[in-house]
Amino acid sequence: MDTTAFIVTIAGVGLAAFVIWYFFFSARQTASAVSTSGGVQEVAITVKGGYSPDVVEVERGKPVQLSFYRDEENSCSEELLMPDFNVRRDLPAFKTTLVELLPQQAGTFTFTCGMGMLRGNLVVK
């Protein structure tokens, strides 16, 4: 193995490790819901290649209103799925789509795009 191959190997393994850490283990952006006077917990989520914030904390037993603003035309994010709440919604581009739900049980519920590539979590406390 010559020097170049050695460098390529080290760089490659390092890059692979970075990819694993970056996508699976690095810290995520978390947001808690803001309750309105009516007792509805509201969270605004921007959809652009992912969900920001992608971890949303809400309280159990109170209605939740998630407003998804889809800030792109990319077809990856055109559908929103929340299988635990039986939600499949088309998100029109550059529009806000409201999703209302009433979490009855505590737990972590995933929401994803139509193909499960983009992910976020609804954490019910």
Added chain:
Amino acid sequence: MEPTTKTETLDIEGMTCASCAAFVEKSLSRTPGVQRAMVNFATEKATVDYVPTQASPASLKEAVLNAGYGVAERAPDTSAAERSAEIDRQKALAYQKLKRRFWVAVGLAVIIMPLSMLMLWPAMMERVNMQWLNYALLLLTLPVLLYSGREFYESAWNGFKHRAANMDTLIAVGTGAAFLYSLAATVVPGFFTSRGLMPEVYYDTTATIIALILLGKVLEMRAKTQTSAAIRSLMGLQAKTARVVRPDGAEVDVPVEQVQLGDIVLVRPGEKVATDGLITEGSSALDEAMLTGESLPVQKQPGDAVFGATLNKTGAFRFRVTKVGADTMLSQIVKLVEDAQGSRAPIQRLADKVSAIFVPTVVVIAILTFVLWFDLAPVEHRLPLALVNFVAVLIIACPCALGLATPTAIMVSTGKGAEHGVLIRNAEALEKAYQVNTVLLDKTGTITRGEPAVTDFVAPGQDTARLLQLVAAVERQSEHPLAEAVVRYADAQGAGTGAATDFRAVEGKGAAATVEGQAVLIGNRRLLNDEGVALSSALSAQAEQLLAQAKTVLYVAVAGQAVGLVGVADTVRDSSAAAIKQLQALGIEVVMMTGDNPQTAAQVAGQVGIARYFAEVLPQDKAGKVKELQGEGRTVAMVGDGINDAPALAQADIGLAIGSGTDVAMEAAGITLMRSDLRGVVTAIELSRQTIRTIKQNLFFAFIYNTLGIPIAAGLLYPFFGILLSPMLAAGAMALSSVSVLTNSLRLRAFAAH
């Protein structure tokens, strides 16, 4: 003349107290052109009547903003149809754009390809300046990258920022690497030649991959719109206008959104019913196939319920509106189907887990492929070989096929189910229905009609036609279900009508009236006893016989003489025997349960071909019987009417509620059958079997495709067979894989119920 007004509903934001509402109301009322404004604090809605020539939704909004409050952008009840129309419009636009990007990529790729192959003809190569050719290729490839492929790079970057990786990440990294390498080889070829490397370029690879992936996307998008075709056609059933009869008798055509509860709506033959209501006047036959799957028109009379989107066939009638907007049967069906399409099938769990880690994992595999090739291949070829295989791995991996495998099949089949009057609550219900090997039927209302019908009319030595006429005349005055059965029977027999006077209903016993001067009694034995009418031994014996057949017996007396008997029983539906036979042909054991005595149970079971039954089951024990069957290791589908059978439906592995046509969303049932007969059970089970089979095929294909494709692309076959996969072939395979899965799901559209 008073100008016509329009009504607008606004969602007001930011009101904290009732006085805010008053303030908004005042502000709206003062707006020029507004005739009336009403603000409801509780619902946070403002209803405004205005003259369209002087005010507009925009000026109304401004008035609210001036008052210091906001207007929510969302229309209060944007109907599902409107929402989907907007989405459809956007999708159509996106499709057009995508097609344009595709054609640009194809157009340039067909020029780039032959130019890149010039090196195959050494004679040609001598005449062309290599350097110039590369620059020409670079110029041709740039538009493919920056216009056609732009979305991939943007999406990959946006995803990266979110620590998310998707299919675009793979394409972007793959084509990006090939392009950057080529760019370096074009601009600084000296760098390569000084190290003994050929400055090779991969512009053709880059352009072709993008063109092929876009082809896949075009095909995918086209197919995807078809998966939701059923629900769109359901929404399209909604009538646009309704002919409302004003209190002054004027008939006005109004948009269906403006129809109010309590309005009287006129429907003429051939017209669609605008919304749900009760017939007040007139009668007709209605085609309800779009909601229930029942192909025969249903006869309706005053007092009967009619449903929006059904088609009026024969007569004109008026109905009073009882439900509008989201409460109508059609909207509920649409909602239920939408919900089902959003649900996740347990079978998908593994695919979901894999999708979640798929892309980063593939990126890691690709990097390791690069490293291994670089380390192991001969020095003079190692860089191009490492690069080509790196790109091939990234491009061939197809997370889409995995992601599309289950949901597309669920979407097509739930839509298809709705078309046949089979409403599937969620994907799990579909999967459970697939596993069913035993169907437990509650006799009443499923095998039988669940309503009494006259089976015997006995009148020894009498003019039966005339007697029936007398009896019918009395029963016409009564509202008892048994009386209705007698009237239906009399009508079917063509008995004439007579006038009854002095009608009196005897609570719990029967009825009496005077018809053609004669006192007529009809009721149970106690009625005759109370009225002092004796029963002849012949009639008595016949009554015993009817009772032994588990029939209800009505006694008829005319002028103080007992003269006849009416036997009433719940009758078996015409379709039951055939449906049960079909279920048995599917390999399912059909079991019946009933509250009747064993003889009756045996008789009905024999009539429809059921071998095993439970008789004398008390209502509270029904769930226990389901458990008993489950205890035998069976997967049980319980079929019931959804109201009385709720606990049993909930206990069963899958509950099928036979709808009475009133409540679509029956909580306890996983599947609701809109048509009141057993054929729906067959449809539901056949549909579930085909759907799950399709899903299994899709998942199998998606897993096999990726687990074989990725190692081949990485060059696993090279040491043994010398086979390497060109990244262009990888792109073709990838484009086809997701399309294949979609196409397989779309085959479910051909599902036809027997």
